[in-house]
Amino acid sequence: MKKIALLIHEDVVLSTVAGALDMLIHTNRYLQSIGKPPAFKITLAGEEQQNNLLHVATQFLEYKTLDDAADADLVVIPAFYGNPDLVFKKHNIALEWIRDMYQQGAELASLCCGSYMLAQAGLLTGKTCTSHWRDIEDLQQRYPDVNFFSHRVITDQDGIYTSGGAFSSLNLMLYIIEKVCGREMGVWASKMFSLDIDRVNQSHFAIFEGQRCHSDEEILKAQTYIEQSYHAEITVEDVAEKVNMSKRNFIRRFKKATQNTPLEYLQRVKIEAAKKALERNEQSISSLMYETGYNDVKTFRYVFKRLTGLTPQDYRRKFSREA
Numbered sequence: 001m002k003k004i005a006l007l008i009h010e011d012v013v014l015s016t017v018a019g020a021l022d023m024l025i026h027t028n029r030y031l032q033s034i035g036k037p038p039a040f041k042i043t044l045a046g047e048e049q050q051n052n053l054l055h056v057a058t059q060f061l062e063y064k065t066l067d068d069a070a071d072a073d074l075v076v077i078p079a080f081y082g083n084p085d086l087v088f089k090k091h092n093i094a095l096e097w098i099r100d101m102y103q104q105g106a107e108l109a110s111l112c113c114g115s116y117m118l119a120q121a122g123l124l125t126g127k128t129c130t131s132h133w134r135d136i137e138d139l140q141q142r143y144p145d146v147n148f149f150s151h152r153v154i155t156d157q158d159g160i161y162t163s164g165g166a167f168s169s170l171n172l173m174l175y176i177i178e179k180v181c182g183r184e185m186g187v188w189a190s191k192m193f194s195l196d197i198d199r200v201n202q203s204h205f206a207i208f209e210g211q212r213c214h215s216d217e218e219i220l221k222a223q224t225y226i227e228q229s230y231h232a233e234i235t236v237e238d239v240a241e242k243v244n245m246s247k248r249n250f251i252r253r254f255k256k257a258t259q260n261t262p263l264e265y266l267q268r269v270k271i272e273a274a275k276k277a278l279e280r281n282e283q284s285i286s287s288l289m290y291e292t293g294y295n296d297v298k299t300f301r302y303v304f305k306r307l308t309g310l311t312p313q314d315y316r317r318k319f320s321r322e323a
Helices: 014-033 084-090 092-103 112-120 133-142 166-181 183-192 217-229 236-242 247-258 262-280 285-291 297-308 312-319
Strands: 002-007 040-046 061-065 074-077 107-110 154-157 160-163
Touching: 002 014, 014 040, 014 166, 014 183, 074 092, 074 112, 084 092, 084 112, 092 107, 092 112, 107 112, 112 133, 112 160, 112 166, 154 166, 160 166, 166 183, 217 236, 217 247, 217 262, 236 247, 236 262, 247 262, 262 285, 262 297, 262 312, 285 297, 285 312, 297 312
Parallel strands: 002 040, 002 074, 040 061, 074 107, 107 160
Antiparallel strands: 154 160
């Protein structure tokens, strides 16, 4: 039986805790119903044994302090509300416990922005990680030695698992159920909880908002110009000229400020405009392609799928109400 400790504190996003609990508990119940032993022993672990966050009456669940939960095989770190720096300061004991548990051999799994806790504990250096797509830019700036993959739903490296944003974190719980119980139980859980068992990409959910968390005024001006002129045939040289820089210096500063080259940024702006047009479902794909500054269908389809994981047609079917 795998011992799982779900970290709880007053700032956790309860849906990530409750979702994980539901999946683990119902998997145990199903296993018992077919004459097999339960796969998971589940603990809600916090700084204090008593908590007013979740009270679940079940034979599979118990409440423990962090010290008493030190025998866990896997620690699940839920998402949290609030400013990360304030959360780190407030729950420093939990951060130290997470670090100690990994050093003692426990596996760790973060749900959604719970990856902040892993990174802050110094456990993601040199490792792959995903998180909620909206947090990736901030995470990259805080932890440059971590390999962030915003498009992934799950990462698994050296006993550390991370998940994509919000309810896509349930896909990580599905992954863990399959890993512990086997493919057959993974398929059962996929059907029971209506989750795509092989889902690997969350790019089509991302909203590109422009990487503006920097203080380079000239690059901010360049970003504004790109966002206002993306539909025209602008070049990197055009944008560099607008901010009075050489092309080489402009590319260097742009990449340093935004983590994207100017061309990558332009493509992301164009594709975000195309996504919104597809969601409105008011134009043909050829028409909106031209309006977003593309002249070649093959190039447009390639870039769109590379950035979203879907073809334009599939994206329209998925997100257009009238499709």
